[in-house]
Amino acid sequence: MKHSVLLGAITVAGFTAGAAAADTLGDVQERGTLNCGVTTGLVGFAAPDANGEWEGFDVGVCRAVAAAVLGDASAVNFVTTTGQTRFTALASGEIDMLARNTTWTFSRDTDLAFEFVGINYYDGQGFMIPRELGVSSAKDLDGATVCIQTGTTTELNLADFFRTNNISYEPVPIETNAEAQQQYLAGACDVYTTDASGLAATRASFESPDEHMLLPEIISKEPLGPLVRHGDHEWGDIVRWTLNALIAAEELGVSSANIADLGAAAGENPEVNRLLGTEGELGSYMGLDADWAARAIAAGGNYGELFEKNIGENTPIGLARGLNAQWTDGGLLYSPPFR
Amino acid sequence: MSTLSEPPKASFRLSQLIYDTRYRSLTIQVIASILIALGLAWLINNTIVNLDNLGKDIKFDFLGSQAGYDINQRLIEYDSQDTHARAAIVGILNTLLVAFLGCIAATIIGVTAGVLRLSKNWLISKLMTVYVEGFRNVPLLLWILLIFALMTEGMPQPRDFRGDEPAATMSLGDNVAVTNRGIYIPRIGFNNSIGAEAAEPVSDGEDTPPPGSSGVDWLLVLGVLFASFFGQRYVKQRADGIQEDTGLRPTTWYLRLGILIIPTAIVMFVLGAQVVSPYLKGFNFTEGVHLRNSLIALWFALSLYTGAFIAEIVRSGIMAVSKGQSEAAFALGMRPNWTMNLVILPQALRVIIPPLISQYLNLTKNSSLALAVGYMDVRSTLGGITINQTGRELEGMLLLGLFYLVLSLLISGVMNIYNNSVKLQER
Structure with a gap:
């Protein structure tokens, strides 16, 4: 089936790409829904809940963009x-944007002709292993069988890590996170490796998470962010500044709780006023109305709210903010100014 | 006798191209081929233009760049520093391996099941019916995944073999380990190996390094075995000649057996052949041959699935041989298995071979489902990881298509040669 999907996507790329590359904003508005590419299911980042509603940290970005562009956070398809199909889907115009914990790398940005609009999660590749194996460092993994999602940067990092440390391993390539989880729990592989956030999310969905641990080594930089196609800069700007709006909103203290008050009339902080469109008309520069950012923030809250609700310390996934704190709190999140 | 008038001088007019039946079909064919060529040109041009709009060009130089990923099952030397082209070759060899093993197993299963389905024994023929209909009518992917899941979920982990009272033990006198990562079987190593580099001495308490083996060793052993095979065939032919001449057949079985076994045994002894059993070390079993789950699942599923089709082909071939043939054979006093082997099957083969070729092609192409269980065939390396890491979908898929095309044409070419040798010789 993968065959036909890929071939189909190529054919689609051949026939429709010329048309789709031009005006994504117009296409989305005409269609009335945003086609957003997500994972096949990674709890906390993108997974359907019990009612079949998609929720998660990456899903929040999709919903924010839909709210900004279409005024309806639920107008997302x-x-x-999978790791294999995501780039073809984006390049062919099947999806308008990809928010699928995708690592920003040089070759993806340049050779694959995509535009990463920002970073919504600073991550690194880690290892998960059952506690009973008694391994405390990734360097003790000589001879281990490692489950790995194929078609990802983690596959290359893994090869580099084991080669530079001069130890051997047996890779077991796997298509999706769900399959990897099943293989790992069945003991068909000793170790599961992917982004540390993904490991934490996967571990949280286990029956007994305490029997598994993450090894201390983080072997790579994995800046994860949403991306769009090269060539439509207006659309890229919209996605980029929607993400920035979520980040700036947290820094400026704008949350889904107080946005109704702050957005009703111009307040004392000019930056907040410009962000929420009560002063100036930044939205019109991108072909949107003045309330675009207010709607994006109201959709799921600011960056901090999205983080706490989906993957934060009070969720089963329990990720600390770490590098993903605001720059004012010692993290790396830093939105350019809204002016 | 000049009543016959001269035929009118043929003068060609353009309207004849349409109205003259002699030329009409030619006209239509020429116009149709021009239209098809134009259509193809438009398709190709459209693809190139649109890829160009996307900022993509068609280049194959990615094959020379570093692959960067590892492959678990390698029939040739490969590591992550090698090129994408070499990774593709590793994948191609894995595809050939599973296709070769699959074709052999499917033929054995198929011929057996096809013959047994015609058996007069009610239970056996019904069992074979259940097998054929069950496998033929369920998608192949489900069988692959089912066998893979049975292996992964049902078998013990390597760490279950550990400890004083392990939850699982090795079978066949501690020689074979069936785990959920695959089956480890013993391998043959050579103490006086010719080509293998000396293995590193094992530090933890073991004095002798495990015996190595190299391609040269195996070439030697198999070469001698091959030669012995021809040697014993010569003895048989000679015995046949004597039987034809004198009616007495000399007893040759011990001679033939000796020729077959003794030279190979001597070579193995000189090379210091030794069975090396797998043993648990670290996370996994080491030494021995590791038949991975993915290979086993793919091989079994492909063989059983295609075997069901082959069984039907064999059955139809046998039923195509007229009943008079077997009656005549029985009348001559031949036993049923002789009748089958000497009378029925040789005639049935003529009906069986052509559809059998397309089953082999099916099996080979179906092996591209390997990715579902993570078997690293050419679809998974060149058509999967390489495409993904380099973003060269079109080029990768074209190469992949070309490979399967060439492979299929080769298989049908070889099988056609065989078919020509068994088909009815018309004189």
Whole structure:
């Protein structure tokens, strides 16, 4: 089936790409829904809940963009993509944007002709292993069988890590996170490696998470962010500044709780006023109305709210903010100014 | 006798191209081929233009760049520093391996099941019916995944073999380990190996390094075995000649057996052949041959699935041989298995071979489902990881298509040669 999907996507790329590359904003508005590519299911980042509603940290970005562009956070058509199919889906115009914990790398940005609009999660590749094996460092993994999602940067990092440390391993390539989880729990592999956030999310969905641990080594930089196609800079700007609006909103203290008050009339902080469109008309520069950012923030809250609700310390996934704190709190999140 | 008038001088007019039946079909064919060529040109041009709009060009130089990923099952030397082209070759060899093993197993299963389905024994023929209909009518992917899941979920982990009272033990006198990562079977190593580099001495308490083996060793052993095979065939032919001449057949079985076994045994002894059993070390079993779950699942599923089709082909071939043939054979006093082997099957083969070729092609192409269980065939390396890491979908898929095309044409070419040798010789 993968065959036909890929070939189909190529054919689609051949026939429709010329048309789709031009005016994504117009296409989305005409269609009335945003086609957003997400994972096939990674709890906390993108997974359907008990009612079949998609929720998660990456899903929050999709919803924010839909709210900014279409005024309706639910007007999103979530398209599931695997590590193998995601880039073809985006390049062919099947999806308008990809928010699928995708690592920003040089070759993806340049050779694959995509535009990463920012970073919504600073991550690194880690290892998960059952506690009973008694391994405390990734350097003790000589001879281990490692489950790995194929078609990802983690595959290359893994090869580099084991080669530089001069130890051997047996890779077991796997398509989706769900399959990897099943293989790992069955003991068909000793170790599961992917982004540390993904490991934490996967571990949280286990029956007994305490029997598994993450090894201390983080072997790579994995800046994860949403991306769009090269060539439509207006659309890229919209996605980029929607993400920035979520980040700036947290820094400026704008949350889903107080946005109704702050957005009603111009307040004392000019930056907040410009962000929420009560002063100036930044939205019109991108072909949107003045309330675009207010709607994006109201959709799921600011960056901090999205983080706490989906993957924060009070959720089963329990990720600390760490590098993903605001720059004012010692993290790396830093939105350019809204002016 | 000049009543016959001269035929009118043929003068060609353009309207004849349409109205003259002699030329009409030619006209239509020429116009149709021009239209098809134009259509193809438009398709290709459209693809190139649109890829160009996307900022993509068609280049194959990615094959020379570093692959960067590892492959678990390698029939040739490969590591992550090698090129994408070499990774593709590793994948191609894995595809050939599973296709070769699959074709052999499917033929054995198929011929057996096909013959047994015609058996007069009610239970056996019904069992074979259940097998054929069950496998033929369920998608192949489900069988692959089912066998893979049975292996992964049902078998013990390597760490279950550990400890004083392990939850699982090795079978066949501690020689074979069936785990959920695959089956480890013993391998043959050579103490006086010719080509293998000396293995590193094992530090923890073991004095002798495990015996190595190299391609040269195996070439030697198999070469001698091959030669012995021809040697014993010569003895048989000679015995046949004597039987034809004198009616007495000399007893040759011990001679033939000796020729077959003794030279190979001597070579193995000189090379210091030794069975090396797998043993648990670290996370996994080491030494021995590791038949991975993915290979086993793919091989079994492909063989059983295609075997069901082959069984039907064999059955139809046998039923195509007229009943008079077997009656005549029985009348001559031949036993049923002789009748089958000497009378029925040789005639049935003529009906069986052509559809059998397309089953082999099916099996080979179906092996591209390997990715579902993470078997690293050419679809998974060149058509999967390489495409993904380099973003060269079109080029990768074209190469992949070309590979399967060439492979299929080769298989049908070889099988056609065989078919020509068994088909009815018309004189």
